[in-house]
Amino acid sequence: TLVVHGGCSPAPGGGADRSHTFEFDPAVYSLCLETMSWRAPKIAADVSKPAPPADRCVGHGLFAHAAGLVVVGGGAAFGGVLATPPPVFLLEMPAQREGRAMRAQAEKSAARVGSLERDAFNAKKETADVSALLEQTRAAAVSLKRKGDLIAAAEKAGRDAQATLAQKLRDSRSKVAHAEALVTRANAFSALCEDRVDVAYAKMKTARRERDDALAESADLQRAATAAELKASAALREASSREAQALAFMQARDAQDSLKTSETILKLEAELAVAKASAERLEAAKAELVGDLREADKRAGAGREALAQAEDRARFAELSRANALKDAAVAQRTMRREMEALEQEVARAAAGRWAADADGVGKETSRRATKTVADDVTRDETGEEGSESSESSESESESMGESSDASAVDEEDLPSRLIGMLDVERPAW
Structure with missing residues (x-):
C-alpha cells in the first residue's frame, strides 16, 4: 500500500457539474497496489468536510516529488466507480518492479561474489593443504620405496x-x-x-x-x-x-x-x-x-x-x-x-x-x-x-x-x- 498526503478534491455542494469546483483536501489517502484503487481513511481536518467512505474510489494524477513521494492531484470519480489509474502510474509500476528485481539481483550478485571469494579462499587453503599432502605423499613414497627395496631383498633371500x-x-x-x-x-x-x-x-x-x-x-x-x-x-x-x-x-x-x-x-x-x-x-x-x-x-x-x-x-x-x-x-x-x-x-x-x-x-x-x-x-x-x-x-x-x-x-x-x-x-x- 502506498500512502500519500495532499491534493484537491471536489467541493461539497458543487451541483451536478462538480468537475470545476475543487478545494484543498488535507486528508490522507492510500493507494492499494494490488487493486489499483485509492482509499480514503476516515480522517479529516474539518468536520464540515467529511472524509469519503472507505470504499469510495477516486482517480488522481501522479506527479514526481523530490522527497520520493507521490503527490495526488485533482480528480473525481463517482461513488462505486473504479477510476482508471493514470498512464504515469502504469509506467511507473513496471519500473519499480524492475528496480526491485535489479536490487534483488544486485544483492544476489553481491552474495555470490562473497560466496565466490569464500570459495576462492577455501580453494587456496585446499591448494596449500594439497601441496603439503603432496610433499608428505612424496616423502612416504620415498620411505615406501626404501621399505620395498628391503622387502624385495628379503624376498629374494x-x-x-x-x-x-x-x-x-x-x-x-x-x-x-x-x-x-x-x-x-x-x-x-x-x-x-x-x-x-x-x-x-x-x-x-x-x-x-x-x-x-x-x-x-x-x-x-x-x-x-x-x-x-x-x-x-x-x-x-x-x-x-x-x-x-x-x-x-x-x-x-x-x-x-x-x-x-x-x-x-x-x-x-x-x-x-x-x-x-x-x-x-x-x-x-x-x-x-x-x-x-x-x-x-x-x-x-x-x-x-x-x-x-x-x-x-x-x-x-x-x-x-x-x-x-x-x-x-x-x-x-x-x-x-x-x-x-x-x-x-x-x-x-x-x-x-x-x-x-x-x-x-x-x-x-x-x-x-x-x-x-x-x-x-x-x-x-x-x-x-x-x-x-x-x-x-x-x-x-x-x-x-x-x-x-x-x-x-x-x-x-x-x-x-x-x-x-x-x-x-x-x-x-
Whole structure:
C-alpha cells in the first residue's frame, strides 16, 4: 500500500457539474497496489468536510516529488466507480518492479561474489593443504620405496632359501622312493625266504616223524634200538645243523642251498634205511651185547637230552627271529615319523626361518637316528633276556607247535618288519 498526503478534491455542494469546483483536501489517502484503487481513511481536518467512505474510489494524477513521494492531484470519480489509474502510474509500476528485481539481483550478485571469494579462499587453503599432502605423499613414497627395496631383498633371500629347502625336499623324496624300491625288493625276497622256510619246516617234520618211527622200532629191538638211537642221534644232530642252515637260508640269494638241503634230507633217509638194515643184522648178536646195552642206554639218554637242547635252540632262534621282525617294524614306523617331521620342518621354514630350521632338521634327524639305534640295542638285549628265560621253561618246549603258529602269523608282516634292518644306502643284497 502506498500512502500519500495532499491534493484537491471536489467541493461539497458543487451541483451536478462538480468537475470545476475543487478545494484543498488535507486528508490522507492510500493507494492499494494490488487493486489499483485509492482509499480514503476516515480522517479529516474539518468536520464540515467529511472524509469519503472507505470504499469510495477516486482517480488522481501522479506527479514526481523530490522527497520520493507521490503527490495526488485533482480528480473525481463517482461513488462505486473504479477510476482508471493514470498512464504515469502504469509506467511507473513496471519500473519499480524492475528496480526491485535489479536490487534483488544486485544483492544476489553481491552474495555470490562473497560466496565466490569464500570459495576462492577455501580453494587456496585446499591448494596449500594439497601441496603439503603432496610433499608428505612424496616423502612416504620415498620411505615406501626404501621399505620395498628391503622387502624385495628379503624376498629374494627367502626365495633362495626356499629353493634350497625345495632341493633338499626333492632329495629326501628321491631317497624315500629309493627306500620304497628297496622295500619292494625286500618283500619279494621275504616271500622267497618264507617259501624256503616252509619247505625246510616240512622236511624237518618229515625227518622228525621218521626219527620217531625209528625210535619206536628200536624200543622193540633192544640192542638194535641202541645202535639205531645212536644213528638217529647223529641224524638228528645233522638235521639240527641243517635246520640252522635253513634259518640262515633267509639271507641267501640263490636256490642251490635249498636243493642241497633236499639232497641232504634224502641222504639222511638213505642212512636211516641203512640203519634199519643194520638193526636187523645186529639182531643176531643181541646176546653178546648185553653189557654194551646199558652203556648204550646212557648214551641214548644223553642223545635225547641233546635233542631237547637242539629243539630249545631252534625255538630260541625262532623267537629271536620274531623279535628281529618286530624291531624292524618299529624301526620302519620310526623312519616314517622322522620323514613326516622333516616335511613339517620344511613347511615351517617357508614362513620365515629357512636357513636356521634347515640346519636344525639335520641335527634333529641325526639325534633321533642315534636314539633309534640305542632303542634297538635295548630291545635286542631285552629280547635275549626273554629268550634265555624261555629256555628254562619246560612248558614252552611242549607248546612248540603253538609258538611256530604264532611265528607264522608274525611272518605275514615280514616285509614291513625287515625295513628297519635294511640299509637304504647300501642294501645287503
